[in-house]
Amino acid sequence: MQWCSWKVKVILLTLIYIFIQYTFIHYFSTGTHHFCPQLRPANSRTFIQHQAPQEPTHSFNSGRKRQHILLLAAGRSGSSFFGELFNQHPDVFYLYEPEYHVFKALNMTPTSNDRRMALGASRDLLRALFLCDLHRLEDYIVPQARDHVTDHLKRRGASRALCSPPLCDSFFGPHHLRNISESYSEEVACRETCGPLNLTLASQVCRWRGTVVIKTIRVPGVGDLQDLLEDPRLNLKVVQLVRDPRGVLASRMLSFPRSYPQLRLWKMKRRRPEGLDLTQEVQVCENFLRSVTIALRRRPAWLRGRYTLVRYEDLARNTPQVTRVVFEHLGLSVEDVILDWIQENTKAEYDEASGVDAYGTRRDSAATSEQWRRRLSFDMVEYLQTLCAATLDQLGYRTVHSSAELSNVSLSLVQERTWEPFQ
Numbered sequence: 001m002q003w004c005s006w007k008v009k010v011i012l013l014t015l016i017y018i019f020i021q022y023t024f025i026h027y028f029s030t031g032t033h034h035f036c037p038q039l040r041p042a043n044s045r046t047f048i049q050h051q052a053p054q055e056p057t058h059s060f061n062s063g064r065k066r067q068h069i070l071l072l073a074a075g076r077s078g079s080s081f082f083g084e085l086f087n088q089h090p091d092v093f094y095l096y097e098p099e100y101h102v103f104k105a106l107n108m109t110p111t112s113n114d115r116r117m118a119l120g121a122s123r124d125l126l127r128a129l130f131l132c133d134l135h136r137l138e139d140y141i142v143p144q145a146r147d148h149v150t151d152h153l154k155r156r157g158a159s160r161a162l163c164s165p166p167l168c169d170s171f172f173g174p175h176h177l178r179n180i181s182e183s184y185s186e187e188v189a190c191r192e193t194c195g196p197l198n199l200t201l202a203s204q205v206c207r208w209r210g211t212v213v214i215k216t217i218r219v220p221g222v223g224d225l226q227d228l229l230e231d232p233r234l235n236l237k238v239v240q241l242v243r244d245p246r247g248v249l250a251s252r253m254l255s256f257p258r259s260y261p262q263l264r265l266w267k268m269k270r271r272r273p274e275g276l277d278l279t280q281e282v283q284v285c286e287n288f289l290r291s292v293t294i295a296l297r298r299r300p301a302w303l304r305g306r307y308t309l310v311r312y313e314d315l316a317r318n319t320p321q322v323t324r325v326v327f328e329h330l331g332l333s334v335e336d337v338i339l340d341w342i343q344e345n346t347k348a349e350y351d352e353a354s355g356v357d358a359y360g361t362r363r364d365s366a367a368t369s370e371q372w373r374r375r376l377s378f379d380m381v382e383y384l385q386t387l388c389a390a391t392l393d394q395l396g397y398r399t400v401h402s403s404a405e406l407s408n409v410s411l412s413l414v415q416e417r418t419w420e421p422f423q
């Protein structure tokens with residue numbers, strides 16, 4: 001009897017095992033797609049409905065998966081202007097360089113030698129902010145927020161969402177005139193009249209909008225974003241804005257004259273000063289090159305369908321067209337308010353001599369993108385060209401070989417280039 005029941009048990013167990021295995025294989029061969037979460041934003045609009053509360057006034061995000069967009073740029077590369085295009089979108093929750101607070105708290109400049117800690121912390125902060133947890137900012141903002149309310153979020157006024165109801169009742173309410181050409185003074189006005197920012201409420205507002213867009217200038221390159229791009233909780237796309245490094249240098253000289261005493265000396269004396277330090281400029285070139293090499297040559301799987309490259313010069317010359325292409329790639333609608341904003345802000349007179357509005361976005365953008373040709377002397381340009389040769393070549397910027405070429409404005413230094421989208 002003992003022997004018999006043992007044998008029966010073995011047979012029964014075997015049968016159960018076969019049955020389970022059969023069911024398992026059958027289930028997975030027919031039902032995989034029910035089982036795996038959809039992580040990628042395929043081009044179709046069949047997305048899992050997110051659970052965030054929906055703001056009743058508009059429905060841009062109904063039925064679409066929440067989207068996260070990082071504008072990856074370098075300082076003085078036209079990123080404020082670029083960011084504004086996103087900031088105008090009614091479904092976008094826009095944040096302006098929030099990683100500033102991390103670098104500031106850790107006492108680091110964008111060019112400090114060992115920035116790993118600041119970068120790691122920035123990455124964690126970006127992740128939290130994309131997920132609409134604005135409380136994480138409290139770890140870095142000085143002085144510390146009280147009751148989740150702060151007066152010290154850097155450039156809060158640069159975010160329309162943070163200056164609109166319910167976070168601020170003075171602006172963009174139902175009766176606010178759409179005087180969008182005043183965006184810079186609007187920023188000042190927001191800072192001065194909106195009162196402290198409630199980060200709890202701001203997190204809520206963030207969840208109401210379908211797309212979170214963050215502009216950063218302190219992340220060196222796309223290689224530093226692999227972690228975020230692979231994070232299944234995020235649906236991240238990176239838009240990298242590059243600019244002719246000669247233009248970046250000229251713009252920095254104009255905006256931060258005191259940081260570049262050697263360059264001013266060079267320009268005045270027409271001779272390269274001894275021990276000239278252009279580490280920062282070379283860094284810009286190397287960062288651009290490294291990113292572009294990864295994104296357009298190596299093309300790793302984690303970046304597929306998630307990367308767009310924009311040259312500031314193309315954007316400046318044909319803002320509506322470039323905006324359309326970029327927004328389409330991101331699945332964002334090109335709202336009329338955005339086209340209006342472009343109309344208003346790409347033609348304005350820019351007071352070059354005084355450098356007024358150097359931080360703002362009102363300017364004749366097409367002219368601004370080539371102003372460096374008048375600001376830098378030929379030997380400066382020539383020297384920078386030798387330092388950045390590979391980057392200029394990769395990004396399609398022509399080098400000049402004489403001061404006549406440099407000042408000849410009918411000679412374009414921006415080659416026609418289109419990059420295959422990385423789908």
Ligand SMILES: *[C@@H]1O[C@H](CO)[C@@H](O)[C@H](O)[C@H]1NC(C)=O
Nearest residue numbers: 147148149198199200201204
């Ligand atoms: C901040 O907003 C939240 C959510 O609306 C609210 O519950 C809280 O009382 C506000 N905090 C302050 C200090 O007003």
Ligand SMILES: *[C@@H]1O[C@H](CO)[C@@H](O)[C@H](O)[C@H]1NC(C)=O
Nearest residue numbers: 404405407408409410411412
């Ligand atoms: C400026 O460049 C254009 C186009 O290359 C050329 O035809 C013209 O001769 C140049 N003018 C001068 C003054 O060098």
